[in-house]
Amino acid sequence: MKRANQFEATSSSSTTQEAPLLPKRSRPSHDGAEGFSADCTQQSECHKEIKKPEVSLICRLCSQLYTDPRMLSCLHCFCRECLHKEVGRQSALKESRVKGSQLNPQQDKGAGPIMNCPTCQKPVTIPVGGVKDIPQDFHLDNEVKIAQYQSKVARKDAVPCDICIGGTSLRPAVGFCCSCHHFMCQQCCDHHKLAQHDMIALDETVPKERLSAVKPTCALHSKELVFYCETCCCLICHDCTTSDHKDHKQNTTLQSIASSCRADIRKLLPSAQEVVSKLAVAVNGNVKILKEVKENEMAAIQSIKQTFYQLHQALDSKRNELLREVHAFALSKQTALIKQKKTFETQMHDISHCSDVASTVLQKYTDCEIIALKKLPYAELRGSVSKAQRVSLEPCECSDIVKVALRTDSYQNSLSEMCHLIDFCPGKSAWNSASSSCIVGSPFMLRVKANNSNGQDYPYDDIQLKVVLKPQGAGSGVVGNVVQRRNGEYSISLNPVSSGPHLLNITMNGQHIQKSPQQLYVKDKFEYEPEEF
Numbered sequence: 001m002k003r004a005n006q007f008e009a010t011s012s013s014s015t016t017q018e019a020p021l022l023p024k025r026s027r028p029s030h031d032g033a034e035g036f037s038a039d040c041t042q043q044s045e046c047h048k049e050i051k052k053p054e055v056s057l058i059c060r061l062c063s064q065l066y067t068d069p070r071m072l073s074c075l076h077c078f079c080r081e082c083l084h085k086e087v088g089r090q091s092a093l094k095e096s097r098v099k100g101s102q103l104n105p106q107q108d109k110g111a112g113p114i115m116n117c118p119t120c121q122k123p124v125t126i127p128v129g130g131v132k133d134i135p136q137d138f139h140l141d142n143e144v145k146i147a148q149y150q151s152k153v154a155r156k157d158a159v160p161c162d163i164c165i166g167g168t169s170l171r172p173a174v175g176f177c178c179s180c181h182h183f184m185c186q187q188c189c190d191h192h193k194l195a196q197h198d199m200i201a202l203d204e205t206v207p208k209e210r211l212s213a214v215k216p217t218c219a220l221h222s223k224e225l226v227f228y229c230e231t232c233c234c235l236i237c238h239d240c241t242t243s244d245h246k247d248h249k250q251n252t253t254l255q256s257i258a259s260s261c262r263a264d265i266r267k268l269l270p271s272a273q274e275v276v277s278k279l280a281v282a283v284n285g286n287v288k289i290l291k292e293v294k295e296n297e298m299a300a301i302q303s304i305k306q307t308f309y310q311l312h313q314a315l316d317s318k319r320n321e322l323l324r325e326v327h328a329f330a331l332s333k334q335t336a337l338i339k340q341k342k343t344f345e346t347q348m349h350d351i352s353h354c355s356d357v358a359s360t361v362l363q364k365y366t367d368c369e370i371i372a373l374k375k376l377p378y379a380e381l382r383g384s385v386s387k388a389q390r391v392s393l394e395p396c397e398c399s400d401i402v403k404v405a406l407r408t409d410s411y412q413n414s415l416s417e418m419c420h421l422i423d424f425c426p427g428k429s430a431w432n433s434a435s436s437s438c439i440v441g442s443p444f445m446l447r448v449k450a451n452n453s454n455g456q457d458y459p460y461d462d463i464q465l466k467v468v469l470k471p472q473g474a475g476s477g478v479v480g481n482v483v484q485r486r487n488g489e490y491s492i493s494l495n496p497v498s499s500g501p502h503l504l505n506i507t508m509n510g511q512h513i514q515k516s517p518q519q520l521y522v523k524d525k526f527e528y529e530p531e532e533f
Contacts (some may be wrong), residue, residue, distance in 0.1 A: 057144050060119055061086060066144045070134040071373055074122045075357040075380050077137050084131045090115045120350070133374060139361075139369040140214040145181045152183070153202055161185035163192075176200050216368045220244075225368055230317060235372055264378045265358045272355045272381055275388045279348040282393040286341040289395050297330040300403050317453055331341030333397045333453070340396045345390040354381040398453050429458075429513040431506055438522045440499050444469075446480070448506060448513070450488035458488045463508050467492045469520065472501045499524040 013404035021057045058064050060084035078086070093112055112126040158172035162182040171185035175321040179197035187201060200206050215224045218237035225235035232249035241250060304322050358377040361370055431448045438444045448465060450458040470477030480492040496502070499522050506516040 010033060031439065057140070058149055059525045066140060066147065069137045070131065071137045071143070072117055072124045072134065072142075073374060073376055073458050074117045074120055074124060075354055075377060075378060076117050076119045077140055078118070080131055080134075083134065086118060087113060087115050087126055087131065106474055120353075132219075135373045136216075137369070138372055139365045149176065149181070158201065159183050161188055163188040175201060176202060178206075216372065225372075226254070227373055228254055235368055254367045254371060258370045261370045261375055261378065262362055265381065266373070267387065268378060268381050269355060269358060272358075272385050275385050276348055276351050276355065278393055279344050279351070279388060282395075283341055283344045285395050286337050286344065289397060290337050290341070293330060293333055293337070293397070296403050297326060300326050323435055336396050344389070344393070347384065347391065351381070351384045353387060354384050394519075402531075412484075431515070432514060438494075438496060438502075438520055440496050440522060442495075442526050444494040444496060446492040446494070448490040448492060448508075450490070450508065464510070465490055465492075466507050467494065468505045469494050469496060469522075470503050470505065471498055471522075472503060477505075496522045498522065 006030035014269050045297055057065055059077075059079045059082055060068070061078050066077065066079055069077045070080050070083055073085075112128045112130070112172050114125050116122065117124050135388045153176075160170045161173045161184055163184055164187075166170050171187065175184050175189040176182070177184060177192060177197050178200055179195075180192075181239065182385050183202075184199075192199065216235065217224055218235075218240060221237050221239040223237040223239055225237055227236045227238070227241055228234075229236050229240070229248045231252055232245065235254075236245050236250070300362050301323065355378065357491050358381050361373070365373075387498045429449060429451045431446055433444070433446055446467065448467075449465055450465075465482050467480035467482065468477040469480070475498060478494055480494045480497060483491045483493075485491060501519045502522050504516065504518045504520045506513050506518075
């Protein structure tokens with residue numbers, strides 16, 4: 001039975017017997033959105049520096065210290081009994097929604113039930129054998145036992161003997177067995193010395209490494225796990241080799257298997273950290289554009305209000321129509337950006353979590369503890385990194401999209417043609433050259449196509465297009481002559497006055513379009529363009 005505990009224990013490298021500070025943690029929600037604030041600015045700040053969190057010793061289902069912790073494929077841990085109850089709860093809930101259906105209609109034949117992780121909501125397949133076949137986290141279990149020892153020793157009350165606890169009288173414990181993790185009275189200590197275990201006195205200052213010397217044992221035979229069954233991919237004891245795993249392929253070199261696991265994780269960690277950094281930059285880019293979209297929305301609303309106020313009652317209906325259009329347009333763009341930002345945050349959170357667990361495994365887990373996890377950290381980390389690398393990190397929307405163009409001089413025309421939203425995106429506008437080469441004294445012709453945020457033509461004339469050809473280094477640039485055509489097309493004529501390397505800058509409303517600035521070599525008359533530039 002678990003001892004009631006309203007505190008959270010964290011692993012520590014302390015070598016004293018002081019009780020660990022275990023702050024209370026509230027029961028987690030199941031909405032899959034933990035760790036992120038709704039405020040965009042706070043979200044941006046939280047990604048500037050990614051810190052490795054301490055290992056929590058509290059099960060997030062029962063809010064108590066772990067008992068027989070098991071690690072799911074998403075690298076989140078829960079008590080074995082808590083997982084058993086959670087699988088039953090989710091199974092009953094889904095069966096009540098779809099009577100007669102399986103827990104998950106898409107699960108493979110011959111596989112166990114599928115549940116959603118209570119922490120991250122990822123679908124997790126339970127082994128056919130049930131929760132008992134989920135990999136044990138021996139390291140975490142050992143950390144819990146150490147925390148329990150430190151907490152009991154730090155109390156002022158006497159600690160009862162674990163061996164005599166079923167007798168008629170309770171004797172106070174005077175010693176502790178580091179091998180069995182039992183508190184013992186003087187009489188039990190005297191008898192236990194015959195086992196030649198590591199015994200310590202309760203008033204003795206003990207390093208943490210000595211308390212964590214307990215070895216993982218077999219659940220069936222209560223003996224140390226010293227072999228690895230390659231057929232079943234699990235740790236086994238000596239008795240298992242002559243019973244359930246008698247004819248299986250076995251391996252006694254646990255160190256080499258653990259070294260291979262460590263090498264795989266160590267090789268993948270740099271890629272994971274690189275992806276997390278890129279995702280953090282992408283999130284900050286989304287936050288910046290969201291802010292600009294909001295500012296442009298407010299400016300557009302103010303401009304509309306002031307203009308239609310001058311037109312009085314005759315234009316009230318049109319004003320209200322445009323206000324609704326601006327709000328709906330901005331909302332659609334913000335929704336797309338927020339959805340993309342949440343995707344970036346979720347991937348960054350998943351990879352950070354996997355990296356933290358993988359780092360902890362590399363630094364603290366023994367060979368047996370790593371093998372017991374069946375390469376879960378490596379598999380989950382590789383999958384998360386691969387998934388994130390396939391996602392484009394470019395913002396799905398531009399910032400210069402929520403503006404309004406007002407034509408107050410055309411009020412005599414139809415109100416429907418009086419004004420329109422500026423859905424113009426310089427980043428999706430392009431240019432190409434109509435001339436085969438750029439030569440001093442000869443006109444160099446360009447064509448520019450203005451597009452909106454969806455890559456479609458933007459045929460309105462409220463764009464300020466500027467083209468400048470400037471020599472690299474010293475010298476003044478040449479401004480191009482811009483002529484507007486139809487459907488958002490522009491023709492530009494440039495007359496270079498000097499030869500050599502130049503930079504071609506093409507901006508719309510003060511922002512560079514695609515492939516701008518562009519490096520361009522201007523040839524003198526009768527000069528051949530160099531092969532490499």
